[in-house]
Amino acid sequence: MSDSQISNRKPETGAFFQRDREWHPQAYTPWYKTSVLRSPQKALLSLDNTLSEITGPVFGHNILGELDNDLITNFAKPGEMAIGPRIIVYGRVLDERGKGVPGALLEFWQANAGGRYRHRKEGYVAPLDPNFGGCGRTITDEEGNYSFRTIQPGPYPWPNGVNDWRPAHIHFSLFGHGFAQRLITQMYFEGDSLIWKCPIVKTINDRAAIEGLTAALDMNATIPMDSRAYKFDMVLRGRRSTLFENRMEGN
């Protein structure tokens, strides 16, 4: 893990900014039924970060395979490709201070173009695509940039209400540099009218927070006659400066 250090810059050791729990979804959101029995009911215990959260695992590019950021081919038979609208998803991972986050491991997963996941517990009638697995990963560059290629996933119905549909989306898992930054979120697509009807999207109260998860079509980044492009920036928690803080013992 540590044999491929992320950069020559000095690592930061400050605690992370307090998480805005009103901006994030609440745990108990009964219109998303599964949350009812899975939401803690007691108050969280608030604690300024200790070394256990200020530190975190960092992954080197040596874990990546050549096709990890290409979902069109990474599960396909030789010479074949996944079916669906071809897209490039790109953007930057920033922190709350606006600084790019280099060396951030991003893992993403999604349904195929018909809205079907390759998973044992998935029962939607739409067929599997034999050339589409649905997972990929990449690591941000020195400025926090990333990109990958995939097919646009389809929307799909899910058992919650009798007729609830998920908007098309891609799941993202993010590692920053500290375990307190660990985050899972979802990317939605500009113009999808299912976004504002979705019980899971509506676990977020703040319209601006939802818009912040909605990727913009970027015609300037498309590849003509090949793939459209969506820009999706993500933001991780920022760190306090340690300049005026007491040095930790042994530091």
Next chain:
Amino acid sequence: MVQPLNQLKESASQTAGPYVHIGLTPNFAEIGGVYPQDLGTSMVNDKTKGERITVVGRVLDGTGTPLKDALIEIWQADADGLYNSPSEMRGSADANFTGWGRCPTDMDTGEFRFETIKPGRVPFKDGRKQAPHITFWVVARGINIGLHTRMYFGDEEKANGEDPVLARVEHRVRVSTLIAPREGSTYRFDIHLQGEKETIFFDI
């Protein structure tokens, strides 16, 4: 008007959903051939320093039913109390110990299992020693934002009694939700999402 702070908001969390395995443990999800192995399946090797232990447990919902679609990640110090992280400035951690593990709960039993080592003690901000502990992060369908908690060790009574984080718990009856009893070399840590035995989760 004053000058704008120009700070960004953290991206809002969304649930990991029922198919989190596709993205984070694809081999477990029977999506073979994309990655050689799932990340975080192995934390130790033959040369890792420290006492080998096993940590097992389940994540239970408000009815006491184990979650069969949860995913757990753990993060811990090495045997000397150092983290394998660039932000660790006190020294170099054991290169043969990753400190980080990831395990989905079993689709039939709901159990998770980590083969790891017992961590050393890590200082709190003011220099006091924390008791040995493992940081847990739990995601699943129905969990809208990942839950942070800590496992402490049942056979570390003295250290637990001095721990500055455990000392912060107002309702002392809840401290036991963070302490895993030991049997042989195995610690059992069940995480209760709700109810009388609700585990203490941290806003950290």
